[in-house]
Amino acid sequence: MAITLSGDQTIPSAPLSSRLTPAQVWGIVLLAPYLLVFLAFVVYPVGYGLWLARAPENYVALYNDPIFARAAINTLIFLVIGINIKMLIALFLSGFFAVQRTWIKWLSVIFILPWAVPSIPTILSVRFMLNPEWGMINHFIFTLTGDDGPNWLNDPTVALTMAIAVHIWKSLPFWTLILITGRLAISHDLFEAAEVDGASFWQKFRYITWPSMQTLYVTCTLLSMIWTLGDFNSVYLLTGGGPADLTHVLSTLGIRYLRLDQLSLAMASIVCAMPFVLPLVYFMMKRLSR
Amino acid sequence: MKLPTLREVATEARLLLIGIPVFLWTMIPIYHMFLFAISPKEDAFSGKLWPDHPTLHNFSIVFNQQHYFLRDFYVQFWNSTLIAAAVGVLTLFVATAAAFSISRLRVPGGRVVMNLALFTYFIPAAFLAVPMYRTMGNYGLLNNHWSLILAMVTIASPYAIWVLKQASDKLPVELDEAAVMDGATTLQIFRLVYLPLMMPSLVAIGTYAVLLAWNEYLYAFLLLSNDREITLPVALGNFLAADDSPWELLMTTGFIYALPPAAVYYAFRRYMVGGLTAGAVKS
Numbered sequence: 315m316a317i318t319l320s321g322d323q324t325i326p327s328a329p330l331s332s333r334l335t336p337a338q339v340w341g342i343v344l345l346a347p348y349l350l351v352f353l354a355f356v357v358y359p360v361g362y363g364l365w366l367a368r369a370p371e372n373y374v375a376l377y378n379d380p381i382f383a384r385a386a387i388n389t390l391i392f393l394v395i396g397i398n399i400k401m402l403i404a405l406f407l408s409g410f411f412a413v414q415r416t417w418i419k420w421l422s423v424i425f426i427l428p429w430a431v432p433s434i435p436t437i438l439s440v441r442f443m444l445n446p447e448w449g450m451i452n453h454f455i456f457t458l459t460g461d462d463g464p465n466w467l468n469d470p471t472v473a474l475t476m477a478i479a480v481h482i483w484k485s486l487p488f489w490t491l492i493l494i495t496g497r498l499a500i501s502h503d504l505f506e507a508a509e510v511d512g513a514s515f516w517q518k519f520r521y522i523t524w525p526s527m528q529t530l531y532v533t534c535t536l537l538s539m540i541w542t543l544g545d546f547n548s549v550y551l552l553t554g555g556g557p558a559d560l561t562h563v564l565s566t567l568g569i570r571y572l573r574l575d576q577l578s579l580a581m582a583s584i585v586c587a588m589p590f591v592l593p594l595v596y597f598m599m600k601r602l603s604r
Numbered sequence: 605m606k607l608p609t610l611r612e613v614a615t616e617a618r619l620l621l622i623g624i625p626v627f628l629w630t631m632i633p634i635y636h637m638f639l640f641a642i643s644p645k646e647d648a649f650s651g652k653l654w655p656d657h658p659t660l661h662n663f664s665i666v667f668n669q670q671h672y673f674l675r676d677f678y679v680q681f682w683n684s685t686l687i688a689a690a691v692g693v694l695t696l697f698v699a700t701a702a703a704f705s706i707s708r709l710r711v712p713g714g715r716v717v718m719n720l721a722l723f724t725y726f727i728p729a730a731f732l733a734v735p736m737y738r739t740m741g742n743y744g745l746l747n748n749h750w751s752l753i754l755a756m757v758t759i760a761s762p763y764a765i766w767v768l769k770q771a772s773d774k775l776p777v778e779l780d781e782a783a784v785m786d787g788a789t790t791l792q793i794f795r796l797v798y799l800p801l802m803m804p805s806l807v808a809i810g811t812y813a814v815l816l817a818w819n820e821y822l823y824a825f826l827l828l829s830n831d832r833e834i835t836l837p838v839a840l841g842n843f844l845a846a847d848d849s850p851w852e853l854l855m856t857t858g859f860i861y862a863l864p865p866a867a868v869y870y871a872f873r874r875y876m877v878g879g880l881t882a883g884a885v886k887s
Contacts, residue, residue, distance in 0.1 A: 336789075336790060337709050337790050338709065338711055338712065340705070340709060340790040340791070341705040341706075341709035341710070341711025341712075341714070342705075342711055344701035344702065344704055344705040344709070344711075344794075345701070345702050345705040345706070345711055345713075345714065345717060347697065347698045347701055347702070348698050348699070348701070348702040348717065348721065348761055348765065349717065351698060351754070351757060351758050351761060352717075352720060352721070352724065352758075354743075354754075355736060355739065355754060355755065355758040356720075356724050356727075356732070356758060358739060359732070359735035359736045359738070359739035360727075360732075360735055362735060362738065362739060362742075363734060363735030363738070366738075407622075407626065410619070410622050410623070410626070413619060415619065417623070418619070418623065421623055421626065421627060424627065424630060424631065425626060425630050426869075427630060427631075427634060427866065428630060428633075428634075430865060430866050430869035430870075431634065431862040431865060431866050432818070432819035432821075432837060432861065432862055432865055433819065433821060434821050434837045434840050434841060434858065434861075435637055435840060435854075435855065435857075435858025435859065435861060435862050436633045436634060436637060436858075436862070437633075438840070438844070438854065438855075438858065439633045439634070439636045439637040439640070439855060439858070440633045440636075442636070442640070442851055442855075443632075443633070443636055448649045448651070449651070450636060450651050452651075453650070453651025454651070483629070483630075483633065487630075540726050540728060541728065543728040543730075543731070544727075544728025544729040544730045544731060545728075545730070546729075546730040546733075546821075546822045547821055547822070550822075551821075551841075564731075565728060565730030565731065566730075568730065568731065568733075568734045569730065569733065569734070569822070569826070571734075572733075572734050572737060572826070577734070577738055580734045581734055581735060584731045584734060587731070591726075591727075591728070591731075594726070595723065595726040595727075598722075598726055599719060599722050599723065599726070602722060602766075
């Protein structure tokens with residue numbers, strides 16, 4: 315690069331290459347593709363979306379929309395109840411799968427399936443199982459008791475519970491796998507020493523397993539919260555947000571507004587989740603980039 | 605043979621008491637899908653645990669596209685394949701270049717980019733979908749496969765960069781130094797030293813990106829709408845629009861759609877479990 319003065323007189327500016335080593339030039343070139351993707355599909359959309367959501371009327375409209383309030387509560391139920399149940403089961407099962415048995419090894423191979431197969435056919439499969447007239451579950455209830463089973467997806471509380479169950483079904487294998495890794499990292503000597511001292515099952519968990527896994531467990535729970543906020547499939551494919559839009563969570567609600575061509579409301583509903591999401595993200599980034 | 609002691613029997617019974625419910629819980633929705641796929645319509649709706657007349661007829665309907673909903677089955681299957689492959693290749697390209705740049709070349713500002721990528725990783729996917737849908741419209745990419753490909757690369761790259769950077773950092777610096785001594789250029793180091801050593805991580809990340817794109821429903825459903833442009837999961841979702849959905853065909857198509865990712869997962873299980881779970885949460 316050079317600065318052109320009058321005529322053919324030029325003062326050469328220091329070339330870029332003299333300030334940067336060739337390796338650094340390559341570094342910039344190789345980083346450029348990701349930076350472009352990031353600018354075009356993260357920075358611009360997020361900035362544009364925030365700009366669309368800026369008007370206070372959007373938040374007034376959300377506040378006055380009973381579906382939004384319901385979705386916010388449902389999201390909290392999903393996060394507080396759903397995730398804790400899921401993580402506790404994962405913690406328990408990580409102990410089960412750590413037991414050395416051939417059949418448990420085989421079971422662990424099968425156990426991963428919900429995570430390995432795509433959501434849509436399996437969630438739709440559950441949806442049909444819960445069909446009040448034709449579904450397998452109500453057929454089973456009828457055969458056992460002679461009574462008709464409940465209309466599972468017609469009651470918002472039951473439907474939301476089922477959506478949480480589907481969410482657990484889908485993501486439990488992943489978290490169990492992570493917690494197994496954590497459990498296997500604990501030194502075996504500790505357990506042997508405890509056994510010599512006659513420690514009970516519960517004492518071994520309380521004084522050895524839990525202290526070593528506590529940090530991992532908390533991190534997993536927080537990460538799971540962020541991902542669960544982004545889980546659209548469990549609710550949308552099972553209930554579609556129904557009955558009467560009473561089972562929406564924030565992720566399906568945002569898409570619902572989007573489908574109704576109310577992009578600013580869609581963005582505003584997501585902005586409302588930010589006070590919860592950002593502290594989580596901050597904490598996760600601190601932990602991961604250590 | 606030594607007879608088991610009472611204590612051993614009790615332990616085994618307790619384990620089975622956990623193992624059997626775990627097995628049923630895991631398998632029932634998948635078995636139910638399979639059951640529908642091999643059942644004629646009457647049997648499927650009768651709630652039987654095994655059809656009276658198991659049949660492969662549903663598969664033949666799907667493969668011969670003999671239903672209104674299945675007119676474009678092969679086109680949609682191909683769309684899914686093409687998009688997943690493109691996402692895999694592009695993610696590998698973008699993420700490997702970035703990880704090499706940040707970890708090996710220590711480019712100024714690399715750390716900042718890494719943190720930005722991590723930040724993207726933590727934006728819930730359904731939240732990013734809302735503004736991204738509109739942006740794709742602004743770019744004129746809606747109903748174009750590129751919109752879904754680029755969206756999925758955006759979502760897959762951060763995690764890919766992060767995992768690849770962790771793996772890169774473990775390679776000794778001496779390798780690069782020795783190559784520089786021998787007169788290798790940066791690109792030669794990348795191609796001849798770096799890529800071969802990173803192969804296992806690249807396989808894990810490639811598989812991750814391909815599966816992510818193949819399984820994606822939300823972005824595909826927002827960004828593509830034309831029957832001949834959509835991917836299989838969107839087509840499956842569209843089955844539901846009908847009042848009288850052909851559920852046995854829906855489940856058959858779903859079963860066919862679920863087979864490739866399950867097969868890929870089991871084929872690359874060692875890479876996936878090692879690479880992905882180690883990367884997911886650093887304890």
